Amino acid sequence: MREEELSYKGIHGIPVILEPGNAARVDRSSWRLVRPVYNKDKCTMCKICYTYCPDSAIAWTKEGPVINLTSCKGCMICVEECPTNAMTQEKESS
Amino acid sequence: MQPIKNIKDIPEFDLLTGGSSVCAGCGPSMGLKLALKVLGPKTIIINSAGCMTLLPLFPNTPLKVSWIHNAIENAATTAAGARHGLDALGIKDMNVVVYAGDGATYDIGFASLSATAIKNERVIYICYNNQAYGNTGFQCTTATPYGSDTKTTPRGKENPIGNTTIHKDMLKLMGVHRVYCATASLAYPVDFLNKINKAKERDGFSYIELLGTCATGWNFDPRYTIKISRLAVRCGMWPLYEIDDRKLSLNKEFKELKPVDEYLQLQGRYKQLPPDGVIKLQSLVNEHWAELNEFNEKRYV
Amino acid sequence: MKHLLITGNEAAAWGARLIKPHFIPTFPITPQTECIETLARWKVEGDLPDTDFERMESEHSVMSAAIGAAAVGVRVFTATSSQGLMLMHEVLYIASGMRLPIVMVNISRGLSAPVTLWSDHNDFLDQRDSGWIMFHAENNQEVLDMVLQGYRIAEDPRVLLPVMVNMDGYVLSFTDEPVIIPSYEDVKQFLPAYDPQHTITSDRPVTVGPPVMDEYTDYKAQMHLASRNALTVLDEVQNDFEKIFGRRYHTVDEFMLDDAELVLITQGSMSTTAKAAILEMREEGIKVGLLRLRVIRPWPGEIICKALQNVKAIAVIDRNIAPGKGGIMLPEIVESLYHSINRPLVSGFIVGLGGKPQTEAKIKEITHKLANDLASGRPRIEWNDVEVS
Structure with a gap:
């Protein structure tokens, strides 16, 4: 591109991110070899899985943890730390 | 904010979303997520170059709070500048928080950290200590423990130990700045968050050092991030204590420490450490633990 | 005020x-x-x-x-x-x-x-x-x-x-x-x-x-x-x-350039000394002027070229040195002039490193050297103030 064809974009030409938390929509599911599976019957609502998820892929609701498989990278900390085996792991199919 | 009593009390909002490009099971990322629960939305995180610099990657950011990444050696003074800027605008209700790695803290950024601390700037400095330059692929810092294999202290015929330098006693160094300092562990989130809370309430500088358990660099299955964090505390490799107004308080006391072996065996970085290296490392841990117990609830620095 | x-x-x-x-x-x-x-x-x-x-x-x-x-x-x-x-x-x-x-x-x-x-x-x-x-x-x-x-x-x-x-x-x-x-x-x-x-x-x-x-x-x-x-x-x-x-500054400071044949290009405080020397040389009938670089970035190349469009020879006076290359501003000036219709002779002078004073006498000497360069058609790179040759 010729220099004279470049246009000045004002604030849109400044390297800042003005949309907080927009990485939530980034899909990291392809990083996963295994996925966590939640079994409500075994859950004691202790919040350990929620607390220890490094990617905020587990939300906490009145009904307990809700796993967001877009953000989950499959680290399995939740499975390892769950004191009642309410979180188990399953192999990803592909 | 009232002190948190147990995990169930931990606030149920997240100011760090998923979708970032840090490793699966990243301890430092978990640490920031947890800290933000206490810090709240009115927070500016000042980051030094390191693993956490990759949390935002244009055009996406997992941060729901403000973030400034400047360079590697100047997070503390960038934070001081942000604090002065906010003061000039009359904004008092924002937290200015450094989130920096151990290389940036112990090594290249020590001058800016020390100056900011001694002037008691209203900044919370959290060092996520993964005991090496993690983002460049795990090279030795002055926070790297004795006996750790790193890319710049590899084990070999000439030196089977790996890193032979005894790491800096950073808490003691920060303690002499007469600021609030504490160690923290991901396996003790209530203790960690109460320390953040204590720092937040201070009208001055605080230094909190979180063991930044790092599956990639320490070479273990990321599922063990919390298990290893817990073992580090239990075996005395990462004792939990604080120094407030130069007085020491042990936050987790044990009648007897576990031997370091189990902790070491779970991690690739220590796998080939020869027995005399383990003995030396154990003696260093014992010596530090004895010192902490000797000065517990006493003037320490 | x-x-x-x-x-x-x-x-x-x-x-x-x-x-x-x-x-x-x-x-x-x-x-x-x-x-x-x-x-x-x-x-x-x-x-x-x-x-x-x-x-x-x-x-x-x-x-x-x-x-x-x-x-x-x-x-x-x-x-x-x-x-x-x-x-x-x-x-x-x-x-x-x-x-x-x-x-x-x-x-x-x-x-x-x-x-x-x-x-x-x-x-x-x-x-x-x-x-x-x-x-x-x-x-x-x-x-x-x-x-x-x-x-x-x-x-x-x-x-x-x-x-x-x-x-x-x-x-x-x-x-x-x-x-x-x-x-x-x-x-x-x-x-x-x-x-x-x-x-x-x-x-x-x-x-x-x-x-x-x-x-x-x-x-x-x-x-x-x-x-x-x-x-x-x-x-x-x-x-x-x-x-x-009640004051204004031009992007490029032009001093007696209108009819100048010889031009000194300077930066900073020595420009004042050079202007005084130029006034004296003008009395002697030497058609010399000065262009002072006020704005280094952004580089006002077009304005500089326009100001120099009728001159015959230029002395770029660099109070700096890029060892292994020479004065820093010389190539910047030459680059700008390369595309202009008028391409005057350009000599480079490296002066005043480590604060060596640039007196009126030195400025006059540079001007005379530039006049000689113009007459001979041979530009030069000259180091002033070098005491050990």
Whole structure:
């Protein structure tokens, strides 16, 4: 591109991110070899899985943890730390 | 904010979303997520170059709070500048928080950290200590423990130990700045968050050092991030204590420490450490633990 | 408005005092120290009520703190020199890359090793690719005026780049000159409130300084355009400045160029000496003029070419040295002239390193050498002041 064809974009030409938390929509599911599976019957609502998820892929609701498989990278900390085996792991199919 | 009593009390909002490009099971990322629960939305995180610099990657950011990444050696003074800027605008209700790695803290950024601390700037400095330059692929810092294999202290015929330098006693160094300092562990989130809370309430500088358990660099299955964090505390490799107004308080006391072996065996970085290296490392841990117990609830620095 | 007899350091401090920056991070270094000492004294005497004056532990931290404060949208001023500027070098690129309109005065001093306290322009010119807008003042009045104009230009939404105002150490920094001090009211009228849209506020979370992938070139292109825009803004600002203060500055300072055949190209304080020498040479019938480089970045190449369109020979007088290459400004001038219709003979003179005084006699000698070069058709590279040959 010729220099004279470049246009000045004002604030849109400044390297800042003005949309907080927009990485939530980034899909990291392809990083996963295994996925966590939640079994409500075994859950004691202790919040350990929620607390220890490094990617905020587990939300906490009145009904307990809700796993967001877009953000989950499959680290399995939740499975390892769950004191009642309410979180188990399953192999990803592909 | 009232002190948190147990995990169930931990606030149920997240100011760090998923979708970032840090490793699966990243301890430092978990640490920031947890800290933000206490810090709240009115927070500016000042980051030094390191693993956490990759949390935002244009055009996406997992941060729901403000973030400034400047360079590697100047997070503390960038934070001081942000604090002065906010003061000039009359904004008092924002937290200015450094989130920096151990290389940036112990090594290249020590001058800016020390100056900011001694002037008691209203900044919370959290060092996520993964005991090496993690983002460049795990090279030795002055926070790297004795006996750790790193890319710049590899084990070999000439030196089977790996890193032979005894790491800096950073808490003691920060303690002499007469600021609030504490160690923290991901396996003790209530203790960690109460320390953040204590720092937040201070009208001055605080230094909190979180063991930044790092599956990639320490070479273990990321599922063990919390298990290893817990073992580090239990075996005395990462004792939990604080120094407030130069007085020491042990936050987790044990009648007897576990031997370091189990902790070491779970991690690739220590796998080939020869027995005399383990003995030396154990003696260093014992010596530090004895010192902490000797000065517990006493003037320490 | 009042008239004071003050040093360049004090003129810089007065510029800061008049615009009332929110934050001044500081670190002492010869020959800049008087500037921050002056500000410290004013602060304690109550003359800077709205300004936070802070001591940092290094120049690197001065610029780091400046960035931290500017990122939350406040006005920042600082000053440095020489080794201090070099220590800041890394973060200068970050300040401009983040598009933070910080204004800094640099007091030029030669770089170590060997140690010198005296002035040359290597420290300043070493920052020429840093993305900062760079002005080089000739006298103490210009130092003050360019600090005021600096904020106006830096904060313009078409620019949003930091500004560096340079003066020569000792010759200006420690020399009293009469300076007109504008009134606070006039300065307030000249400089509107700063309302940035790309910085952090308490209810606008912004991620400042994220890594990028493919967009890197785009952002550098934007910085380049912003810097080019500064030429337009600089020109516009002069109208307001003249209306309020009765003075104006041209992007390129032209002195007796109209009918000049020989032209000296200079920077900074030696231009005053050269102008005096030119007046005397004119009396002798030598058609010599001067072009002073006031604006180093953005580079006003077209304006320079236009000013030089009828001249026969040029002496680029570099008070700097890029070892292994030569004077720094010589190739910049030659590059600009290469595409012009008139391509005069260009000789390069390396002078005044480590503060060697540039007297009128030396300027005349350069002019005579240039006249000889023109007559012989052979340009030269000449080292002045070399004592061991």
